[in-house]
Amino acid sequence: QVQLVQSGAEVKKPGASVKVSCKASGYTFTSYDINWVRQATGQGLEWMGWMNPNSGNTGYAQKFQGRVTMTRNTSISTAYMELSSLRSEDTAVYYCARRIFDAFDIWGQGTMVTVSS
Amino acid sequence: QSVLTQPPSASGTPGQRVTISCSGSSSNIGSNTVNWYQQLPGTAPKLLIYSNNQRPSGVPDRFSGSKSGTSASLAISGLQSEDEADYYCAAWDDSLNGLYVFGTGTKVTVL
Numbered sequence: 001q002v003q004l005v006q007s008g009a010e011v012k013k014p015g016a017s018v019k020v021s022c023k024a025s026g027y028t029f030t031s032y033d034i035n036w037v038r039q040a041t042g043q044g045l046e047w048m049g050w051m052n053p054n055s056g057n058t059g060y061a062q063k064f065q066g067r068v069t070m071t072r073n074t075s076i077s078t079a080y081m082e083l084s085s086l087r088s089e090d091t092a093v094y095y096c097a098r099r100i101f102d103a104f105d106i107w108g109q110g111t112m113v114t115v116s117s
Numbered sequence: 118q119s120v121l122t123q124p125p126s127a128s129g130t131p132g133q134r135v136t137i138s139c140s141g142s143s144s145n146i147g148s149n150t151v152n153w154y155q156q157l158p159g160t161a162p163k164l165l166i167y168s169n170n171q172r173p174s175g176v177p178d179r180f181s182g183s184k185s186g187t188s189a190s191l192a193i194s195g196l197q198s199e200d201e202a203d204y205y206c207a208a209w210d211d212s213l214n215g216l217y218v219f220g221t222g223t224k225v226t227v228l
Contacts, residue, residue, distance in 0.1 A: 035217065037162075044119055045154075045162065045205055047217040059215050095161055102209055103152040103167035110161050 002026035004034075004096050004108035011114045017084040020111045022096030029077035030054040033099040036070065036081045038092040039110075046092075050099065051079060086115045120145060121206050121220035128226040129196045137223045139189040139206035145218055149209045151189040153182055156203040165204070166191060193225070201227045 007021040022034060036048040049060035051070040058070045069082045079096055094111045097104035122140040129135040139151065153166040164173050166182035169189065179200075181192045189208075193200055206220035 037219075044222045045156075045207075045219040047219065050215075050217075061216055062214075097162075101167060102150050103164055103207075104154075104162075105164045105167070105173060107161040107163070 002098075002106055004098065004106055006094075006096060006108040006111045009112040009114070011116065012086050013117055014087055014115055016086050016115075017082055018086060018113050019080055019082040020094050020096075020113070022079040022081070022108050024077045024079070024098070027098075029072075030074055034070075034072070034079040035097045035099055035104055036068075037095045037097060037104075039095070040089075040092040043092075048081070048094075053079060083113075086113075088115050091115045119221040120210060120218040121208065123204075123206060123220040123223045125221070126224045126226065128228055129193075130228045131196055131198065133196050134192060134194045135196055135200075135225060136193075137191045137204055137206075137225070139191070139220050141187050141189070141208060141218075143187055144212035145187075145208045145210040146184065146189055147187040148211050151182065151184050152207045153180075153191045154205045154207065156205065158202070162205065196227055198227045201225060 005023045010018050012018050030053045033050050035050045038046050051058045053072045067084050072079045091114050096108040098106040127135050150168045154162040155165045156162045169184040170182045179195045204223045210216045210218045
């Protein structure tokens with residue numbers, strides 16, 4: 001079936017970087033943009049950016065410009081989101097999601113990233 | 118930070134109809150289609166409504182969406198206990214290089 005499977009939970013120190021993976025299966029990986037959304041505990045959803053797996057083109061929310069990098073490896077149908085200069089406020093669950101038309105129809109299970117000294 | 122405004126909570130008894138509003142602006146809801154997501158506790162969001170009023174396969178027809186101008190709404194008719202969840206509206210925003218904006222979220226409680 002169509003699914004996105006993300007990497008496991010991470011614990012990082014302030015100032016470090018984290019790289020979360022999102023492996024697609026059940027569909028042609030290069031045919032749909034992958035978006036990243038995060039959610040702090042008890043808070044709402046926050047969009048971070050998108051990546052076109054075919055071209056590698058990306059677009060980031062202004063808030064994350066300079067700190068986030070979205071890449072992919074088409075040979076293994078996997079998208080990546082790397083966030084640098086981590087601070088405590090980056091503690092959240094990070095989701096990847098497939099875009100179809102103007103909506104996100106398939107979501108990964110989420111990856112908990114904890115930033116703590 | 119959320120650009121779309123929703124009421125923080127809504128509630129109803131089983132079988133009742135509940136409506137959730139979503140208020141935006143000309144650059145987001147006024148210019149683009151609205152989507153709704155349902156998030157059950159401890160799980161990833163699920164697409165509930167896309168393109169203002171379309172239901173993905175498998176979504177019960179108890180859920181319906183509408184849009185007018187810069188506002189949108191989600192209606193749940195025949196409320197069921199399994200509908201207790203957080204609901205988010207969302208839309209693309211043309212003002213900031215293609216930003217996707219979510220609503221503030223509404224917690225629906227089944228009394």
